[in-house]
Amino acid sequence: MPTALDPRVALTWIERVAGGAREHSRDEVAIEEPLEIRVDGSPLAVTMRTPGEDEELAVGFLAGEALIEGRADLAEVGLTEDLAANTIAVATTGGLRRDSGHERRFHLSSSCGVCGKAALEHVRLALPSRQSPLAPIAARVVSRLPDASRGAQEAFERTGGLHATALFETTGELLVLREDVGRHNAMDKAIGAMLLAGRHPLSGVVACLSGRVSFELVQKAALARLAGIVAVGAPTSLAIELAEESRMFLCGFVRDGGFNVYAGASLVHGG
Numbered sequence: 001m002p003t004a005l006d007p008r009v010a011l012t013w014i015e016r017v018a019g020g021a022r023e024h025s026r027d028e029v030a031i032e033e034p035l036e037i038r039v040d041g042s043p044l045a046v047t048m049r050t051p052g053e054d055e056e057l058a059v060g061f062l063a064g065e066a067l068i069e070g071r072a073d074l075a076e077v078g079l080t081e082d083l084a085a086n087t088i089a090v091a092t093t094g095g096l097r098r099d100s101g102h103e104r105r106f107h108l109s110s111s112c113g114v115c116g117k118a119a120l121e122h123v124r125l126a127l128p129s130r131q132s133p134l135a136p137i138a139a140r141v142v143s144r145l146p147d148a149s150r151g152a153q154e155a156f157e158r159t160g161g162l163h164a165t166a167l168f169e170t171t172g173e174l175l176v177l178r179e180d181v182g183r184h185n186a187m188d189k190a191i192g193a194m195l196l197a198g199r200h201p202l203s204g205v206v207a208c209l210s211g212r213v214s215f216e217l218v219q220k221a222a223l224a225r226l227a228g229i230v231a232v233g234a235p236t237s238l239a240i241e242l243a244e245e246s247r248m249f250l251c252g253f254v255r256d257g258g259f260n261v262y263a264g265a266s267l268v269h270g271g
């Protein structure tokens with residue numbers, strides 16, 4: 001049975017097999033537990049996540065579903081004495097921005113943020129128009145973001161079992177990095193951290209992802225008005241389509257000094 005060390009990492013016994021030999025030893029693994037998000041007293045979502053930064057996860061999730069737009073929509077976020085463990089409460093200032101919470105409840109796994117949605121039309125939210133100029137980025141900055149992000153992934157270094165989203169200025173300055181067993185949770189936590197700090201929308205900010213780029217991640221980025229996404233993995237066709245519609249740059253397979261630009265090539269300058 002794993003033994004918890006901190007909110008993100010647990011110790012467990014393993015049998016290590018190598019070169020024909022077996023060794024009984026301890027290993028560190030990422031923790032995965034459910035979190036219930038309640039809004040204005042009513043259950044809204046249950047997600048499987050790595051504990052820690054639960055307030056950020058909750059508000060990032062709400063922003064990524066277009067249920068809130070910014071810090072002004074929040075009255076209070078946090079734990080209360082009457083709540084069970086693994087439950088976070090959000091109080092809004094005037095209710096959710098759309099009535100989706102009454103149309104359906106969200107049940108999310110750590111691998112898929114939109115698995116419970118019945119049809120694509122429920123996924124493709126009305127995306128905001130951009131009020132600020134588009135933010136370009138230098139190719140040399142794109143190339144170095146994954147290494148800068150990887151260097152800050154403390155829990156991944158210990159477990160090898162966590163995704164990460166790092167938010168950078170387009171000049172390459174690291175703003176925040178969050179890790180989680182779910183790639184969509186990692187982005188929610190990172191965006192939620194910025195929202196709670198009073199910075200939202202995030203024009204002029206780029207997300208660096210530790211894995212592939214799915215439609216839902218581009219949707220969350222577009223709703224936050226991010227300038228673009230840089231990833232070490234590949235995007236899906238629908239992710240590329242939405243990035244183009246949202247006028248974002250989307251770079252994949254960023255490694256060894258090179259990368260592919262799948263959308264917004266005019267925003268990535270230099271070689």
